[in-house]
Amino acid sequence: MPSTIGLRQWNIASRPDRLWLPVSELATGAGGLNLPPELLAQAGLSVGDELLAEVGPHGLRLTADRLRKVYVEITSTCNLACATCIRRAWDEPLGHMPLTRFRRLIEGLSEVRESISTTPVTLSLSGFGEPLMHPEFLTLVQLARERGLSVELITNGTLLDAKLAASLAELGLAQVAVSLDAGDEEVYGRIRGGAWGSIVDAVKALAEARRRARTPMAVGAAFVATLRNVRSLPRLMQLARDLDLDFVWLSNVVPHTAEMAAEMLWGHTAWVVSFPPTGWRPRLITAPFDLNEAIGPALSSLWELGPVLPPPGLDGLWQRNYCRFAHEGMLAVRWDGCVAPCLSLLHTHPEYVNGHWKMVQSYIVGHVDEQSLADIWREPAYRTLRQRLRNFDFPACFACGGCPDAESNELDCYGNPLPACGECLWAQGIVLCP
DSSP states (O other), X not given: OOEEXXXXXXXXXXXXXXXXXXXXXXXXXXXXXXXXHHHHHHTTOOTTOOEEEEEETTEEEEEEOOOOEEEEOXXXXXXXXXXXXXXXXXXXXXXXXXXXXHHHHHHTTHHHHHTOSSSOOEEEEOTTSOGGGSTTHHXXXXXXXXXXXXXXXXXXXXXXXXXXXXXXXXXXXXXXEEEOOOSSHHHHHHHTOSOHHHHHHHHHHHHHHHHHOSSOOEEEEEEEEOTTTGGGHHHHHHHHHHTTOSEEEEEEOOOOSHHHHTTOSOHHHHHHTTSOGGGOSSBOOOOOOOOSTTHHHHHHHHHHHSOOBSOTTOTTTOOOSOOHHHHTTEEEEOXXXXXXXXXXXXXXXXXXXTTEEEEEXXXXXXXXXXXXXXXXXXXXXXXXXXXXXXHTOOOOHHHHTOOXXXXXXXXXXXOOBSSOOTTOTTTTTSSOOO
């Protein structure tokens, strides 16, 4: 017999285009929407899941409000002082996550993991420190893997050698991203101040370990673009091709200092994407083209004529007012055990955004020493916050141009309390979640 999900009657006309229904508006009944059990299993839905329904341009989408990925800041210390780093502008204590706290964290995921038959919960060892600085790093990875968790790593690569790369592959890491932010030695020195040759050797060691790994391990590079380094991006892409990397992750910078505010590459773009697609005139609808000598000048001329909406190649891919952490089941854990809804709310820090300085206050929804992550995820207040973030009923701050309310994320002109996310660069697709 097929599984049945019955939808109660509700007035579609009174709802927004992007609609997320809480489980209270879903009921089981013979007269509802019949879905075969194998289809539910393939979609990762289980009996007892709290389902959310989203009505979008491509129809109805059902998904479970389930924790899928946890960003774990196992340390806030780092051996570099990069020009783009948030630690240049904050005043917060540094430390390592104790082994006992990490054990408690992953044990608190057991209830989440047991309800997922197809895809394990992912731990991303990242945050705002260098994970390899943790004195028990490999032990932490081993504990997570023994629990059946998928593990990813974001590292600056300075402490990575062939032996450690082989250990990561042996432990079955799913993905390793090395933050390069450059394509050659000169630019790397200006951004990170380290030795370019040793970093390239580390990436090569990872690529070699990937080929010998028993389980698939994706290896890639991360690049945060600024005026200082963007011209070296083609050289990084060539390096990625030479090493057969799986991906290059390209994002904009979050300016935490006046120095970086002068180097950001997204000021005009943030204003452009604030307006809904229905207001883009003329709207550019383009097929894919070869980037050769014939089409290149024509595409370049589009930018010279003024705003192009959307930018070529991004129509249908650009996501505005979209919180990946709320929509896709993710949260972040600080080294001291505090749990935040996203990476941006993990630490209090300044940002230069929309032509003004803003103090982003951290927002904590729980602590792993007091509750399991599964229980924190189900807390009514946190569930309500995720609903608010999915609906994204915040003012269009980029289109407005800013006001005194925007000097922090504690309150906005709609009356939204902390966290008020109208100027979130991640939600506008300006900064990418790793």
